[in-house]
Amino acid sequence: MTDLPHLTETTTLRRLVEYAGASGDFYDMHYDLDFAHALGHPDLAVHGLLKAAYLGRLVTGWLAGRGRLTVLEVSYRGMDFRDRPHTCRGRVVSTDGERAELELWGEDDQGRRTTLGRAEIIYEEQ
Numbered sequence: 001m002t003d004l005p006h007l008t009e010t011t012t013l014r015r016l017v018e019y020a021g022a023s024g025d026f027y028d029m030h031y032d033l034d035f036a037h038a039l040g041h042p043d044l045a046v047h048g049l050l051k052a053a054y055l056g057r058l059v060t061g062w063l064a065g066r067g068r069l070t071v072l073e074v075s076y077r078g079m080d081f082r083d084r085p086h087t088c089r090g091r092v093v094s095t096d097g098e099r100a101e102l103e104l105w106g107e108d109d110q111g112r113r114t115t116l117g118r119a120e121i122i123y124e125e126q
Helices: 015-025 033-038 046-061
Strands: 005-012 068-078 085-096 098-108 112-121
Touching: 005 046, 015 046, 046 068, 046 085, 046 098, 046 112, 085 112
Parallel strands: none
Antiparallel strands: 005 085, 068 112, 085 098, 098 112
């Protein structure tokens, strides 16, 4: 199995606001600290789909033009919070000719896997 180089993103308040504007996801726990605290969260929560985008970035950055991402599936298993590192990791689990399947995951600042995923890629001739 081939491990992908990890990617660490620390989501700031600015990134949360930018993502909310781009996606239209203005749920209060992503920008209202009092609301997040009332729900029992220690800080503002990172959008789930933003964590999925980080996993997509991990794969496309690793491919670096050598192929394309054809499938990305993500499952959320825990919350991540602003200003804390979220580390994306992955590995190639199988190959078949020019196709490969990858196992992906994102870890919170305590090393817990909060986001699980898989991807399929196609290698392209250079």
